[in-house]
Amino acid sequence: MQLRIVHTSEYVYDGGAMASYNQARMTPVTTPEQIVVHHRLDVSPKPWTYSYTDYFGCAVTAFEVVDPHESMTVTATSTVQVNRAGAEPEARSTWSSYGEREVRDRWTEFLVVSDLVAPTPDFEELVKDIGAGADLPGDAARAVCRLVTAQIDFLPGVTDVESTAADAWDQRAGVGQDMVHLAIGGLRTLGIPARYVSGYVHPVESPVVGETVTGNPFAWLEWWDDGWQAFDPTTATAPGERYVAIGHGRDYTDVPPLRGIYTGAQTAALDVSVEVTRLA
Numbered sequence: 001m002q003l004r005i006v007h008t009s010e011y012v013y014d015g016g017a018m019a020s021y022n023q024a025r026m027t028p029v030t031t032p033e034q035i036v037v038h039h040r041l042d043v044s045p046k047p048w049t050y051s052y053t054d055y056f057g058c059a060v061t062a063f064e065v066v067d068p069h070e071s072m073t074v075t076a077t078s079t080v081q082v083n084r085a086g087a088e089p090e091a092r093s094t095w096s097s098y099g100e101r102e103v104r105d106r107w108t109e110f111l112v113v114s115d116l117v118a119p120t121p122d123f124e125e126l127v128k129d130i131g132a133g134a135d136l137p138g139d140a141a142r143a144v145c146r147l148v149t150a151q152i153d154f155l156p157g158v159t160d161v162e163s164t165a166a167d168a169w170d171q172r173a174g175v176g177q178d179m180v181h182l183a184i185g186g187l188r189t190l191g192i193p194a195r196y197v198s199g200y201v202h203p204v205e206s207p208v209v210g211e212t213v214t215g216n217p218f219a220w221l222e223w224w225d226d227g228w229q230a231f232d233p234t235t236a237t238a239p240g241e242r243y244v245a246i247g248h249g250r251d252y253t254d255v256p257p258l259r260g261i262y263t264g265a266q267t268a269a270l271d272v273s274v275e276v277t278r279l280a
Helices: 095-099 121-133 137-151 165-171 176-189
Strands: 002-017 019-024 034-044 048-053 059-065 069-082 194-201 212-215 217-224 228-231 243-249 258-263 268-278
Touching (some): 002 019, 002 194, 019 069, 034 059, 069 243, 121 137, 137 176, 137 217, 165 176, 176 194, 217 243
Antiparallel strands (some): 002 069, 002 268, 019 059, 019 258, 194 243, 212 268
């Protein structure tokens, strides 16, 4: 499936900004499962830009707008050929293998239970019961993700980008980012390395070629099981051809689409839109 994604972010500054300094992580990554055919990042007003690859392998465009401006628009246009199988992850590794140095030391960053993903005591108890009853870690990982799917209602507006996994669990509601953080915290509690994947998904199960629909930035997770195994706890399915990955990190804070600072204005309003079109 070939998809075109147009992701537009517009900042409007209250009183105007004297200068703005930003990082954009909006360039899809090329992997065996997806090939970037075309990508373009447009910023208005015209900035100074610098591109690099960050520690986790995500393409970053840093840019500065140093002239006074009332607003700033960032538009990322990408065409991606996706060949993601969407197959259910198979359990491969044994519990004992996660104590070996080549796993524990190599993926140590994806084992840290930070405040953002830390589970509540009651969720941790449920997760540990799942782990104790699973013959293989991969079986436990799927069960933890499905627990999150069953318990958390998808309800936009009840959380924000700074909400923690514990917040979502306590109110049993949140969005994809919250579900991913919650599942990641549960897996890391069991000693299973897990990482956050940022990207997009076509919202229509069977997209019509040429039809443009409204989408959103999206997230899913991957856990290590003799290779990275992808799973979407929002739908309790493995990502397929409708999913386009931007990059991965320990949690959302490693791969936000835009991050920056500005001077001059007291507040700024942000409007985000994503359009997704199946081209072939």
